[in-house]
Amino acid sequence: MLRNREIQLYMLVFIAITLTAIVAAIVLFSAHVALFVFVTAAILILCSLLFTKWRYNEIAKLSGYLRRITSGDYSLDLRDNHEGELSILKSDIYKVTLKLSEHSSLLQQDKVKLTNAISDISHQLKTPLTSMMVMADLLGDTKLEDSKRVEFTENIRVQLERIEWLVSSLLKLSKMDAGTVPFKKDTVYVAELVERAIQPVLVPMDVKQLTLHITGDKEVSFIGDFNWSTEALINIFKNCVEHTEDSGEISISFSENTLFTQIIISDNGKGIPKEDLPYIFKRFYKGKNAGEESIGIGLAMAYSIIKSQQGDFEVRSEISKGTQFFIKFYKRVI
Template sequence: MLRNREIQLFLLTMSFISLAGIIAAAFFSIAASMLVFVISVLLIGCSFIFTSWRYREIEKLSGYLQQISSGDYFLDVRDNHEGELSILKNNIYKVTTMLSEQGSLLQQDKVHLTNAISDISHQLKTPLTSMMMMADLLSDAKLPPVKRREFTHNITIQLERIEWLVSSLLKLSKIDAGTVQFKKEAIAVKKLLQKSLEPLLIPLDIKEQAISIEGDDTVSFVGDFHWTTEAVINILKNCIEHTPAGGEITISFAENALFTEIVIADNGKGIVKEDLPYIFKRFYKGKNASEDSVGIGLAMAHTIITSQNGNIEVKSKQNKGTQFRITFYKQVI
């Protein structure tokens, strides 16, 4: 402490002031001079003790900061006493808590990223391995034309699957990163459903599945038409996939003062009870999922809907079908 230039100047100034007071008091009497001397010594001593205590407290805080910089965020430096140092300690505690929370979030992000990369690698490994084997077989000049066409067709299918997977992951990553700005426009539900069904008419026709739509033409909600169409397409794809040939898919929608609701149901084989809590989890494949399923369509639908002040629920019973209930809540001001 005494090596600090500010403290040296402070003590020197106090000493000069005390010396001047002692000399001035000596003109009156020796007793007055002694009284000024005693008072000066006491004042300088008290100042020295108080300053020494403050330096020790600051040294403790410096030690706390060093521990925090080394990654030890579990330090409680709060002080219930009044004073500037107590305020400083409380502020350090707040910053420590914030850094601890940010550190935990960063660690969670790392775990999620690691899991996502692992899942993506797993999903890409199977089609890539298959294509490598078929490409190797295609290099054989003696391969019959029929087999050559078959392998070429299979490679094309695998490439389309990879393209869809990469495209879906890019869309999800944009939403997760918050770079997607969802539009807030009035969407007519009937128009949304018609647009969503357009790319699915051929699969519906191939499986001879009937589809019925029931609802008032005036029903609407506020959201992003493009992204919501993407979500509904993925839900309808799931229904078509799990509904047998000749099955039926029903869509109904309605609106009230609180929300707009869309219900999509099928009479397919349903979802196993144990799978229900996880069907919106990325890369999760239920027991009834097809071999081509990658478990990302429903996850994307869930992310898009919930990002637009919405909610999606599912009810299902084996061999009795599945029902998806989508709710878009109205914003009450």
């Protein structure tokens, strides 16, 4: 402590003042008064040194705490019930420690999510890549029949389209997770939205001879992004078509009130098991009734898009009775 420059300067000033006071006491009063001044000054210097040493010890403890915190030990509790600058400093350090602990926990969770995502993506890409490698080797056979060559080539094209869709979907999801997607705030008419979103699934619906029912006022609307909302509905429609048996029905209804605009999409297909319902919006989750070609990312994307527009997405389902998707876009209150 005495090696610190500020303490040395402090002691020199204190001693100079004490000597000046002693000399003045001898000249103006007597030696007894000078002795009293000397003793009093000595006691004050000693008390000051003891107090300063205590403060330096406390600061040294805080420095030790900070070193432990920087090394990753966030379990320290520095708070006390006293008043004063050191107590305030301890409380502030404790608050910072809590924030660092929360950030560390979030980073750890992000690492786990990233690891799981990479594992899931690798698993999803492995199957089509393996299939294409096998068929590419077969195509190299000069004795391969033309019909088989056409079949394998078409199969490779389908697998490439699947990989392209998967990569594109993951890029969109990553942008939404990062908050870099600029969702527009336009007036979206639900009738036009449904008409646009249903187009990509009309052919598979026709193949399975599904009946489509659409009910709703053309003036029903909400504030959102038309293109991204279309993307969400396409994924929901694809799920309905995939899980509805031949000659089944798909119903779409929409309405609007003072609180929200609601879209209800229903099918009379296989339904979703009760134990799968809590996880259907989880990426790469495949329920018991999922098809072999299902990746488990469509509903996750639809959920992210709707939630990113301050909407609500709910699913109700019963085995062998079908599934209902409830989408709500709430009115903006100023």
